[in-house]
Amino acid sequence: QIPHVSLCVSCPDFEKVAKSVLPRKSYTYASTSANYGLSLKGNLEDWGRITFRPRILRNVGDVDARRKIFGYSSPHPFYISPMGTLGAIHSEAELDVVRGAVRKGVHAVVSTASTRSTAQIADCHKEELQRCKGSPTELFFQYYMPVDRTKAIELIHIAKQAGYKGLWITVDTPVLGKRTTDRVLQAEEALAVGMDEEPASTWETGEDNAFAPAMGGRPGAGQLSPHTTWEDLVWVRKEWKGPIVLKGVQCAEDAKLALEYGLDGILLSNHGGRQLHTAPSSLMTLLEIKTYCPEVIGKLEIFLDGGLRDGADVLKALCLGATAVGVGRPYLYALAAYGAKGVERVTDILAEELAQGMRLLGVTSLDQLRPEMVNASRLLNE
Numbered sequence: 425q426i427p428h429v430s431l432c433v434s435c436p437d438f439e440k441v442a443k444s445v446l447p448r449k450s451y452t453y454a455s456t457s458a459n460y461g462l463s464l465k466g467n468l469e470d471w472g473r474i475t476f477r478p479r480i481l482r483n484v485g486d487v488d489a490r491r492k493i494f495g496y497s498s499p500h501p502f503y504i505s506p507m508g509t510l511g512a513i514h515s516e517a518e519l520d521v522v523r524g525a526v527r528k529g530v531h532a533v534v535s536t537a538s539t540r541s542t543a544q545i546a547d548c549h550k551e552e553l554q555r556c557k558g559s560p561t562e563l564f565f566q567y568y569m570p571v572d573r574t575k576a577i578e579l580i581h582i583a584k585q586a587g588y589k590g591l592w593i594t595v596d597t598p599v600l601g602k603r604t605t606d607r608v609l610q611a612e613e614a615l616a617v618g619m620d621e622e623p624a625s626t627w628e629t630g631e632d633n634a635f636a637p638a639m640g641g642r643p644g645a646g647q648l649s650p651h652t653t654w655e656d657l658v659w660v661r662k663e664w665k666g667p668i669v670l671k672g673v674q675c676a677e678d679a680k681l682a683l684e685y686g687l688d689g690i691l692l693s694n695h696g697g698r699q700l701h702t703a704p705s706s707l708m709t710l711l712e713i714k715t716y717c718p719e720v721i722g723k724l725e726i727f728l729d730g731g732l733r734d735g736a737d738v739l740k741a742l743c744l745g746a747t748a749v750g751v752g753r754p755y756l757y758a759l760a761a762y763g764a765k766g767v768e769r770v771t772d773i774l775a776e777e778l779a780q781g782m783r784l785l786g787v788t789s790l791d792q793l794r795p796e797m798v799n800a801s802r803l804l805n806e
């Protein structure tokens with residue numbers, strides 16, 4: 425018996441319920457992080473280490489949190505982050521994510537490593553849009569560049585054909601990070617069948633390697649390309665005319681390079697703390713960019729993800745110059761527990777916290793947010 429969805433009142437509430445309903449292997453896949461967990465911990469904690477500087481007596485009767493991502497409007501300045509292999513989480517997988525997203529007007533980025541095909545997810549999105557005539561939302565495509573150039577181009581064309589509006593190229597995964605709890609589980613499984621050593625291939629497995637139906641079958645391990653460079657962005661740009669975002673920028677120098685290479689946006693992210701051990705939180709990276717290359721912020725769309733668990737976290741990112749932010753695990757855990765209803769509920773919770781936060785901060789629209797509305801000295805002065 426799982427608690428009624430209304431009893432989940434904050435994002436972190438969904439994890440407990442998800443843990444109780446998911447097979448251990450699926451929960452491990454979702455919750456695992458790099459090495460012994462410091463990247464993930466930093467993501468979660470850094471949002472709490474900067475505080476607001478609220479303004480008072482400003483008539484905050486009506487608030488509007490509407491925001492555009494590359495011209496596509498949403499009532500919310502946050503979107504659903506791409507997460508692979510959602511079939512391990514819920515039988516409706518990516519389809520319920522998209523249904524929940526459409527019902528609440530939130531945009532979603534769809535993973536290359538999705539369980540359902542790129543086209544099927546897009547079709548489901550269109551059907552749901554027709555069914556409920558709410559605020560139109562869009563889908564963007566998260567792109568893991570296949571090693572094989574022909575396949576890489578084909579995948580871009582599939583996404584274009586299916587109507588995805590932007591390409592989020594993941595660049596923090598030349599190889600898979602060390603996913604610690606996964607490794608424990610694999611070692612246990614190996615022991616259970618009488619092997620006293622982990623199989624050698626375990627380093628290579630995980631969601632990010634599953635090129636799934638998008639590529640017409642699952643090629644298995646070793647598909648991530650450690651050979652990709654900035655120069656590859658040149659041919660990608662020829663194949664994809666729409667907006668391109670680099671997902672996984674982690675320092676000021678690369679933010680500058682992204683500008684030089686003519687990209688449209690950067691997503692500051694450490695992959696939910698699943699890749700490099702002690703990678704910077706996206707908030708740390710944003711503060712670094714503000715210090716060393718602030719000009720980038722006006723010229724590229726800036727997105728952040730990692731550890732955002734409250735509308736107030738979203739607000740802080742926006743004060744510091746983000747266009748919008750991505751939310752990952754809360755949506756995944758809610759999907760596990762409640763399917764599309766859970767996805768809707770997470771959106772409602774974040775939207776309510778955000779609107780309340782805006783009023784308490786003294787603003788009525790997102791364009792009134794300013795860097796001086798947060799105090800980041802605790803993070804900057806260490």
Ligand code: FNR
Nearest residue numbers: 454505506507508535594695696730731751752753
């Ligand atoms: C991810 N992430 C991810 N990123 C990506 O570019 N392609 C992918 O296939 C996946 N898959 C994936 C699976 C799971 C289970 C998780 C938790 C994460 C990373 C994701 O897009 C995002 O960067 C983080 O999840 C954001 O952090 P939070 O919100 O989960 O803390």
